[in-house]
Amino acid sequence: xxxxxxxxxxxxxxxxxxxxxxxxxxxxxxxxxxxxxxxxxxxxxxxxxxxxxxxxxxxxxxxxxxxxxxxxxxxxxxxxxxxxxxxxxxxxxxxxxxxxxxxxxxxxxxxxxxxxxxxxxxxxxxxxxxxxxxxxxxxxxxxxxxxxxxxxxxxxxxxxxxxxxxxxxxxxxxxxxxxxxxxxxxxxxxxxxxxxxxxxxxxxxxxxxxxxxxxxxxxxxxxxxxxxxxxxxxxxxxxxxxxxxxxxxxxxxxxxxxxxxxxxxxxxxxxxxxxxxxxxxxxxxxxxxxxxxxxxxxxxxxxxxxxxxxxxxxxxxxxxxxxxxxxxxxxxxxxxxxxxxxxxxxxxxxxxxxxxxxxxxxxxxxxxxxxxxxxxxxxxxxxxxxxxxxxxxxxxxxxxxxxxxxxxxxxxxxxxxxxxxxxxxxxxxxxxxxxxxxxxxxxxxxxxxxxxxxxxxxxxxxxxxxxxxxxxxxxxxxxxxxxxxxxxxxxxxxxxxxxxxxxxxxxxxxxxxxxxxxxxxxxxxxxxxxxxxxxxxxxxxxxxxxxxxxxxxxxxxxxxxxxxxxxx
Amino acid sequence: xxxxxxxxxxxxxxxxxxxxxxxxxxxxxxxxxxxxxxxxxxxxxxxxxxxxxxxxxxxxxxxxxxxxxxxxxxxxxxxxxxxxxxxx
Numbered sequence: 001x002x003x004x005x006x007x008x009x010x011x012x013x014x015x016x017x018x019x020x021x022x023x024x025x026x027x028x029x030x031x032x033x034x035x036x037x038x039x040x041x042x043x044x045x046x047x048x049x050x051x052x053x054x055x056x057x058x059x060x061x062x063x064x065x066x067x068x069x070x071x072x073x074x075x076x077x078x079x080x081x082x083x084x085x086x087x088x089x090x091x092x093x094x095x096x097x098x099x100x101x102x103x104x105x106x107x108x109x110x111x112x113x114x115x116x117x118x119x120x121x122x123x124x125x126x127x128x129x130x131x132x133x134x135x136x137x138x139x140x141x142x143x144x145x146x147x148x149x150x151x152x153x154x155x156x157x158x159x160x161x162x163x164x165x166x167x168x169x170x171x172x173x174x175x176x177x178x179x180x181x182x183x184x185x186x187x188x189x190x191x192x193x194x195x196x197x198x199x200x201x202x203x204x205x206x207x208x209x210x211x212x213x214x215x216x217x218x219x220x221x222x223x224x225x226x227x228x229x230x231x232x233x234x235x236x237x238x239x240x241x242x243x244x245x246x247x248x249x250x251x252x253x254x255x256x257x258x259x260x261x262x263x264x265x266x267x268x269x270x271x272x273x274x275x276x277x278x279x280x281x282x283x284x285x286x287x288x289x290x291x292x293x294x295x296x297x298x299x300x301x302x303x304x305x306x307x308x309x310x311x312x313x314x315x316x317x318x319x320x321x322x323x324x325x326x327x328x329x330x331x332x333x334x335x336x337x338x339x340x341x342x343x344x345x346x347x348x349x350x351x352x353x354x355x356x357x358x359x360x361x362x363x364x365x366x367x368x369x370x371x372x373x374x375x376x377x378x379x380x381x382x383x384x385x386x387x388x389x390x391x392x393x394x395x396x397x398x399x400x401x402x403x404x405x406x407x408x409x410x411x412x413x414x415x416x417x418x419x420x421x422x423x424x425x426x427x428x429x430x431x432x433x434x435x436x437x438x439x440x441x442x443x444x445x446x447x448x449x450x451x452x453x454x455x456x457x458x459x460x461x462x463x464x465x466x467x468x469x470x471x472x473x474x475x476x477x478x479x480x481x482x483x484x485x486x487x488x489x490x491x492x493x494x495x496x497x498x499x500x501x502x503x504x505x506x507x508x509x510x511x512x513x514x515x516x517x518x519x520x521x522x523x524x525x526x527x528x529x530x531x532x533x534x535x536x537x538x539x540x541x542x543x544x545x546x547x548x549x550x551x552x553x554x555x556x557x558x559x560x561x562x563x564x565x566x567x568x
Numbered sequence: 569x570x571x572x573x574x575x576x577x578x579x580x581x582x583x584x585x586x587x588x589x590x591x592x593x594x595x596x597x598x599x600x601x602x603x604x605x606x607x608x609x610x611x612x613x614x615x616x617x618x619x620x621x622x623x624x625x626x627x628x629x630x631x632x633x634x635x636x637x638x639x640x641x642x643x644x645x646x647x648x649x650x651x652x653x654x655x656x
Contacts, residue, residue: 071607074625078599081630085595088637089588093644207627211617221617239611239622249604274655276645283637290630297626557581558653560570
C-alpha cells in the first residue's frame with residue numbers, strides 16, 4: 001500500500017474516532033460546556049491537559065528546533081515543563097477551590113473590579129488568538145505534505161472537525177476527544193523515536209539511547225560524535241549552544257511563568273471534582289508531557305546525525321546528486337529543502353560555514369525523520385495523524401477559552417447579566433463558531449510573523465496573569481488598584497519591547513541593543529518583575545482589600561468545602 | 569470556618585508555605601542552577617554518555633519536575649488530614 005493511501009486511512013480513522021466521541025459527550029448545560037460538568041477523573045484530565053498543551057509546535061517543530069540549536073534547545077524543554085511545577089504548587093489547587101469558570105472570573109472577583117476583569121478578558125483573547133493561528137497553520141502543513149491537498153483545503157478540513165466537536169461538546173466534548181488525541185499523538189511520536197534509537201544506538205528507550213554509544217562498533221558516544229561533527233563542520237559544539245547565559249535564563253523563566261499564566265491551561269484545573277484532584281491531575285499532566293519532552297531532545301540528536309550523514313555521506317565528501325535520497329526529493333518539492341551546487345562538483349554538502357550548499361527548514365525534522373531513517377510507510381502515516389491530533393487538540397482548547405471569554409466574561413458578567421443559561425450556551429456556541437472562522441482565515445493567510453507572535457503569547461501571559469493571580473492568592477491585602485496598575489504596566493512594557501524589536505526595528509534585534517542582553521523572547525520575565533513591583537508600590541500607597549475579600553482569600557487556602565465549579 | 573480555631577488556620581498556612589518553598593528551591597536548583605548557571609562546571613563531569621550539565625538541562629530537570637508535583641501532592645494531602653480540612 002502506498003504511503004498516501006495509508007495516511008488517508010489512518011488520519012481518516014482518527015477523525016472518525018474524534019467525531020464519535022464528540023457525539024457521545026454532548027454538552028447539555030453551561031457547566032458542561034465551560035468545565036465539563038466538573039466531573040473529569042484526574043488521570044484522564046491529565047491526559048487531556050497534556051494534549052491541550054502539546055501543540056503543533058511541540059509535536060512538529062520542537063525537536064527540529066533543538067536539532068539545530070543543540071544545548072540552547074533546553075530553554076523550550078525546561079521552560080515548557082517547569083511551568084507546570086509553578087502551576088501545580090502555586091495556582092491550580094487554589095483556583096480550583098475558588099470554583100469559577102474562567103481566569104478573568106477569578107481576577108474580577110478577587111480584585112472586586114470590573115476594570116480588572118475587562119483587562120483580563122482582553123489579555124486572554126489576545127493570547128489565545130495568537131496561539132491558535134499557528135495551530136491552524138500546522139494542520140495545513142501536515143495536510144498539504146502528506147495528503148497532497150493544498151494548504152487551504154487542509155485548513156478547511158481541520159476547521160470543520162474542530163468546529164464539530166467544540167461547538168457541539170464544549171469542554172466536555174473537547175476533554176474526551178483530547179484524551180483520544182493524546183493517545184494518538186504520543187504513540188505517533190514514540191514509535192519512530194524507538195525505531196530510530198534502536199537503529200542508531202541499539203537502545204529501546206530514546207532517553208537512554210541519547211547518552212549511549214553508537215551501534216557501529218566504534219564505541220564512540222553519540223553526543224561526542226555529534227560534538228565532533230558539529231565543530232568540524234563549522235557549527236557550535238552541540239552540547240554547548242550559542243546564546244548568552246543571561247538570555248537562556250530569561251527565556252526559560254519567561255516560558256515557565258508564561259506557561260503557568262496561560263488561560264487555556266489554567267482552565268483545565270476547573271474541570272476536576274476536587275482540590276486534591278487538581279493537584280493530582282497536574283502531576284499526571286506533566287508526567288504525560290514529559291514522555292514527549294524527554295524524547296524530543298533524543299530525537300533531535302539522532303536526526304542531526306542521520307541528516308548530516310545522509311547529506312554529506314559517511315565519508316564526508318558529499319552525496320552525489322544522482323544518488324539523492326527520496327526524502328530530500330519529496331521535501332524539495334514542497335520548497336522546504338533547497339540545494340545549490342556552489343562548487344559544481346555534482347554533490348550535496350551541508351555545513352555551518354561557506355562550504356554549505358543546503359537550505360533546510362527546521363520544521364521538517366520530525367515529519368521527515370521516519371523517511372530519513374527509512375522506516376516503513378505505516379510509521380510515516382502515523383506521524384501525520386499525530387501531527388494533526390496535536391494541532392487539533394490545542395486549537396480546540398484555545399477556541400473554547402475564546403468563546404467562554406465572550407459569552408461568559410463579556411456577555412454574562414458585563415453586558416447582559418440577566419441572560420438565561422440556555423441563551424448563554426447558545427452565544428458560547430456562536431462565539432466558538434466565529435472564532436474558528438477567524439482562526440481559519442489566518443491559517444490560510446498567515447501573517448508573516450507567526451514565529452514572532454509566539455513570543456507575544458508567552459510574554460503577555462507572564463507579565464499580566466501570573467503575578468496578579470499569585471498576589472491574589474498569597475497576599476490577602478493586595479488591592480484592586482495595585483493589581484490593575486501592575487497588570488497594565490507589565491503588559492505595556494512587554495508589548496512595547498517585543499513590538500519595537502520584532503516589528504518596528506527588526507534590524508536592531510541583536511544582543512548589543514537588548515536590555516541587559518535579554519532577547520524579546522525572554523523579556524516577559526522582566527515584565528513580570530515590573531508587574532510585581534508596580535503592584536506593590538501602588539498597594540502601599542492605597543487602601544488594602546476590604547474584609548470580605550480577605551475572608552475570600554482565606555477560604556481558598558484550604559481544600560475543605562470545594563463544590564463543583566459554578567457561575568455564582 | 570473549617571478550622572478548629574484561628575491558630576490552626578495560621579499553622580496550616582505556615583506549613584503549606586514551608587512545603588512550597590522547599591520544593592520550589594529544588595525546582596530552581598535543578599533547572600536554573602544545574603541546567604543553566606552552573607552548566608559549564610557540571611559539564612566537566614561525565615554521566616554515562618552525557619555531560620552532566622547538558623543532561624540536567626535536556627533530561628534531568630524534567631524528571632525532577634514530575635517527581636516534585638507528586639511529592640507535593642502527597643505532602644499536602646497528609647497536611648490536609650492533619651488539620652482536618654480535606655474534602656469529603
